[in-house]
Amino acid sequence: MSKDTNQMVHANRNELKFTGKQADPSFNVQRDISKPLMEVDGAGKRYGEHQALNGVSWQIAEGDWWGVVGPNGSGKSTLLQLLAGTESVSEGSIRLNGRNITSYSRKDLSRMIAVLQQDGLPAISYPVRDVVEMGRYPYQNWLGRDSGDGEKIVDRVLEELGLSELADRPLDALSGGQRQRVALAKVMAQEPSILLLDEPTTFLDIRYQLQFMELLSTWRQRNRITIVAVLHDLNLAAQFCDHILALKEGESAGSGTPHALMTEEHIREIFQVNPAMVKHPDHGIPQLLLRREHEEPKN
Secondary structure, three states: OOOOOOEEEEEOOOOEEEEEOOOOOOOOOOOOOOOOOEEEEEEEEEEOOEEEEEEEEEEEOOOOEEEEEOOOOOOHHHHHHHHHOOOOOOEEEEEEOOEEHHHOOHHHHHHHEEEEOOOOOOOOOOEHHHHHHHHHHHHEOOOOOEOOOHHHHHHHHHHHOOOHHHOOOEHHHOOHHHHHHHHHHHHHHOOOOEEEEEOOOOOOOHHHHHHHHHHHHHHHHHHOOEEEEEOOOHHHHHHHOOEEEEEEOOEEEEEEOHHHHOOHHHHHHHHOOOEEEEEOOOOOOEEEEEOOOOOOOOO
16 A cells, blocks of 8 residues: 555544554555556446446546535445445446455455445444444454554544543434544544545534534545545535536436536536526635525515
């Protein structure tokens, strides 16, 4: 792995710091930096007679942050499952570091790829620390012993996310926002090079949506992690993502930078709404306003 991706979290509440992670000699990925980190080539997925995804081609470079957007049922979550290797393509291929993703073992994939689902974690009665330690599973041998500094890594992640005081609390005693932070801590402890997120801010209020995205941004910038996030909030996607891939009815409906993709024409075509685009006052990123279809007369 590159120096940037071969790092671990060392943190406090105010900023993320990273120190070198001891390499595991049993796991070595040869990376050709001249090639994309992930390549999606004509990927399709069928469930019986239903074609959930059709002919999607896409390249993801190391360190990128991609947002995946589109209407409900457009194939976003299906695409994420294919990238994670939890589902297999019906047509086409997906390559990771130049190798077909199906050639990796489940454990090898989990050392490279972490997935954070929409609902984060279920409300189980396990202590917070135990849940975060589950992220270390890919580094455990058959006796359950961690091949790295698992305990120190978990301590640092808990501290960074302000969870140290909650470490012994059961997960089901926490609020939804706190559980989502625990879910993020678990994937941070996993030390992936690729993070896949499926609508991670859906159940958070706007304050914690922004806080969550800022935490991701800091982690990604310091550790050069690659992020692919399915997002419903187009304005958040435009503010945080380098690139956006739009899906519609299981097919690619365009990709590019937020400036290129977030236009009235594209938004109208993809989402069937009448948008008004404005520029963010701080950095000029395009932001979306929605026009009502039928304005009520004003008295």
